[in-house]
Amino acid sequence: MAFPRAVTDAIQKLEKLPSFPLKPGPGTATEAYKNTSPLAYTLSQIPLGTARPLKIICIGAGFSGLAFAREVETNQLQNINLTVYEKNSEVGGTWWENRYPGCACDIPIHNYQYSWAPYPHFPSYYAAQKDIHAYMSLVADQHNLRQYVRTSHKVLGAKWIAERQKWEIQVVCTDGRELMTSNRHSREGEKGEPFIEECDLLINGSGCFNDWKWPNITNRESFRGELIHSAIWPRDANLKSKRVALIGNGSTGVQILPAILDEVESVKVYIRSRTWVTAGFAQRFAGPNGTNVVFSDEQKKAWQENPEEYLKYRKDVESELNSRFRLYLKYSQEQKDARAFSIDQMTTKLGGKPEIVDKLLPDFSVGCRRATPGNGYLEALCSPKVEIVWGEIDSFDDKGIRSATGAYNEFDTIICATGFNMSFSPRFPIIGEKGIDLQKKWDKNPECYLSVTAANMPNYFMYLGPGSPLGHGSVVSSLERVTEYMSRMISKLQKENYSSVVPKPHIPRAYQKQALAWLEKTAWSSNCVSTYKNGDPNGPLISLHPGSRLHFFELLKNPRFEDFDWQSLCDDQDLTFAWMANGFTVDEENKENTKDLTWFLPSVEKAKFIQNPETNGMKVGTEKVEEAEVVIKEDLRIID
Numbered sequence: 001m002a003f004p005r006a007v008t009d010a011i012q013k014l015e016k017l018p019s020f021p022l023k024p025g026p027g028t029a030t031e032a033y034k035n036t037s038p039l040a041y042t043l044s045q046i047p048l049g050t051a052r053p054l055k056i057i058c059i060g061a062g063f064s065g066l067a068f069a070r071e072v073e074t075n076q077l078q079n080i081n082l083t084v085y086e087k088n089s090e091v092g093g094t095w096w097e098n099r100y101p102g103c104a105c106d107i108p109i110h111n112y113q114y115s116w117a118p119y120p121h122f123p124s125y126y127a128a129q130k131d132i133h134a135y136m137s138l139v140a141d142q143h144n145l146r147q148y149v150r151t152s153h154k155v156l157g158a159k160w161i162a163e164r165q166k167w168e169i170q171v172v173c174t175d176g177r178e179l180m181t182s183n184r185h186s187r188e189g190e191k192g193e194p195f196i197e198e199c200d201l202l203i204n205g206s207g208c209f210n211d212w213k214w215p216n217i218t219n220r221e222s223f224r225g226e227l228i229h230s231a232i233w234p235r236d237a238n239l240k241s242k243r244v245a246l247i248g249n250g251s252t253g254v255q256i257l258p259a260i261l262d263e264v265e266s267v268k269v270y271i272r273s274r275t276w277v278t279a280g281f282a283q284r285f286a287g288p289n290g291t292n293v294v295f296s297d298e299q300k301k302a303w304q305e306n307p308e309e310y311l312k313y314r315k316d317v318e319s320e321l322n323s324r325f326r327l328y329l330k331y332s333q334e335q336k337d338a339r340a341f342s343i344d345q346m347t348t349k350l351g352g353k354p355e356i357v358d359k360l361l362p363d364f365s366v367g368c369r370r371a372t373p374g375n376g377y378l379e380a381l382c383s384p385k386v387e388i389v390w391g392e393i394d395s396f397d398d399k400g401i402r403s404a405t406g407a408y409n410e411f412d413t414i415i416c417a418t419g420f421n422m423s424f425s426p427r428f429p430i431i432g433e434k435g436i437d438l439q440k441k442w443d444k445n446p447e448c449y450l451s452v453t454a455a456n457m458p459n460y461f462m463y464l465g466p467g468s469p470l471g472h473g474s475v476v477s478s479l480e481r482v483t484e485y486m487s488r489m490i491s492k493l494q495k496e497n498y499s500s501v502v503p504k505p506h507i508p509r510a511y512q513k514q515a516l517a518w519l520e521k522t523a524w525s526s527n528c529v530s531t532y533k534n535g536d537p538n539g540p541l542i543s544l545h546p547g548s549r550l551h552f553f554e555l556l557k558n559p560r561f562e563d564f565d566w567q568s569l570c571d572d573q574d575l576t577f578a579w580m581a582n583g584f585t586v587d588e589e590n591k592e593n594t595k596d597l598t599w600f601l602p603s604v605e606k607a608k609f610i611q612n613p614e615t616n617g618m619k620v621g622t623e624k625v626e627e628a629e630v631v632i633k634e635d636l637r638i639i640d
Contacts, residue, residue: 033578039570040578043497048579049586051078051494057169057199061086061149062093063476064205064463066136067114067483069145077487079494083197084205085171087154087180091140094209095133097179100233100252100417102259103129106373108282108317110310111474114139120303120310125286125293126373152176156194157429158202160458165499165567167202167459170194179232182210184427201459201490204426208464208543211421215247218395225399226413230256231420239413241265245401247393248417249275250531251372256417258376261383268409269381270389270401273369273529274362276342277349280373281473282320289345291375321473325548328367328471328523335523338366349378356381359390365523369530370471422534422543424448424466432457433502442466446542447508449563450555452482455508458500458567459493461486467515469545469552471524471532478549485556492561497579500567507563518546 030044056072058065065084072080090096105112109127113119117139122131140146156170172194174180180189212231214220220227228237230252240263246253247270254277257269279290287293303310327334343361350357362368380386392404400410424446430438433456441456448454451465464470469478493501519525519541524532533539545552570578587595 030582033575037570037572037575037578039497040575043578043581046581047584047586047589048581049495050581051491052497053079053081054200054490054494055081055198056083056201056203056490057167057197058082058084058203058205059155060084060093060205060207060463061091061140061151062095062205062207063114063136064093064207064479064482065149066091066140066143066145067479068203068205068486069148070114070116070143071483071487072148073144077490080490082148083199084149085153085155085169086149086151087174087182089151089174089176089178090137091146091149091151092133092136093207095129095136097182097210098231098233098252099129099235100230100256100259102255102257103252104255105129105132106251106280106371107474108280108285108321110314111282111317111321112476114476115480117143118307118310118314121300123294125295126280126375152180154180154190155206155428157431159429159431160433160460161198162433162458164198165458166198166200169197169199169202171197181232182212182427184211201461201493202430203461203463203486204430204465205463206427208422208424208468208470209420211427213418213421215393215416215418217393220396222398223396223400223414225411228413228415230415230417237413239263242412243410244268245270245409245411245414246417247415248419249273249372250417250419251370252419253417254372254374254377256415257386258374258380261380261385264385266385266387268387268389268411270393270403271360272390272392274360274364275369275372276362276366277346277360277374277378278338278342278366278371279345280375281324281371282317284320285317290373318473318477322548322550325472330365330521330523330526335365335367342366346378350382353382356388359388362528364526364528367471367523368526368528370532419531419535422531424542430457430460432460445540447512449503449508449511450485451545452485452556453503453508453564455503455505458502460502461489466542467512467545468543469549471544473549478552481553481556485559488559489564493566495579496566497569498566499569501564504563504565515544515546516540519544 030041033041033044058068061069061084065086069082069084071077072082088096105127108125109122109132110120110125112127112132113135119135119138122135124131140149152174154172154174156172158170159168160166161168172190173192174189175191177189210231212229214229226237228234230248239260242264244260244264244267246257246267249269249271253269254275257267261267280286280292283290285293303313324334326332327338329335346361347357350360381388389403389407389409394402394404394406396402396414400408401414402408423443425442426439428439432438432454436456438454438457442454446466448462448466451467452461454460454462454465463479463482464475468475489501492498522541522544524530524541524544527537529535529537532541532543534542568576570576587597587599
């Protein structure tokens, strides 16, 4: 009987593990399998719960990739050979790449960090990019995660090989530059010939806020001055005394304007869409009117010395973030209150410019576009250095920009704060079952299950896939829950003799249908140009989870294994339960005797003692007691 290569590979891997008791003694092997199924025979010699060795490749060393590396480093996942490929020269992902002036996180920083790596030393409530990246670098160092990361390696594509139940990953080295472009089809910075590496599982942690795009404007390449995209800000950029154009008033543009205002000669801000400029998230813990707060050295020291106090502070802020989700429902009282508050704030801050108020205030719901906390932005729009150019841009030429109204302006520097490609179509081909390319399949309609898995893509998991809770709270907490979900799925794959797992064909489609139906009642579905719809005001809300962040967490807590097709390593269905192994558990086989073999007995805190009635002053009727004793004696035939 010939066995598939995947089976023989698994046998070879199992036999190489020194921890496996492969010298069977009496009764430790199922001899009936010896000449009929080598794999089942091998499994019969190892204890139940043994994790099959797997090779995993993760793409990206940002918050996602580091979270998964920590899962391996702490042995939450066992027998894993992990490689994290990072195209840039350093870890950090979007917080290494985005370094434009004013770049900061609009989520309170003490909740925008790993729960397992608390850091009370951030200088301010809303942290700057450099502080966030410094934190990520410390995490990578102090949690020993860099050993898994290979920087300056760019993934070019992936292909599922069904016969071997493996992914083939095409990788190329880079020339070591700090930032590699994320634009699809760009080969800039690549060095040498690509190579192929195989793995059992592929995890895509490449993110959704780094596939930046130039504005689709005629003759953009003809401009002879300095043309900068906010997502690849050059370290040597010099705006001193320059005539600057700033295109865009989304989250990035809102941060850039006040940050460059003192340096430039003048700024013309090109705005085509209305937007809500709000106070920061969880502003109750921020400064007056939602302004940033700088923490004193005394405060940081107090948190360092009192972890319980620091945890309480983080929980208070987290509760505030979670309690605000109802404002994203179109007709809720919270939405009405947020609208009234935002109108008042914007009108006050634009006090001297009522004409700006009339053109900037939206008619759509607060939150339709991602709320843009913009400390100093509205005030900057009122500066004599700033002029707003409303509407579409017609074209570039070698010296400047012509607007759709015919107005023309010359510039030294043009800054494009024009966002990212949020189609969720991968930046490189990912070819799964039946030759299906996820890049092409998802170009228009990215159907995904729980933002983590996709149809026809076995052993493929994603971070921040379609349907992530991007619009509510800290994404870092969400990444941790996704990591735990992946870990449970992978552990089942390892311990129950499966070679692959993939969502049943109808599951992502049915899940998306439910999601889109629910999202219709949210502020996000209002008619606006937003990142959540990839710039199409009438597009589907493919980006967002249909519910609160806590709702998302609950769905991930216990994977619905029945929603997946699981491929066994044993071809014979009668051997489906060969993974029940040698009749003992891993804990019983633990030679160091460090495992608790009485885990099923609860702790004292969880057990409620039954009280003795006599010791509690309770009396039992004498006649009943005597009658009971007689019955017992008769039943047991006891003779006095």
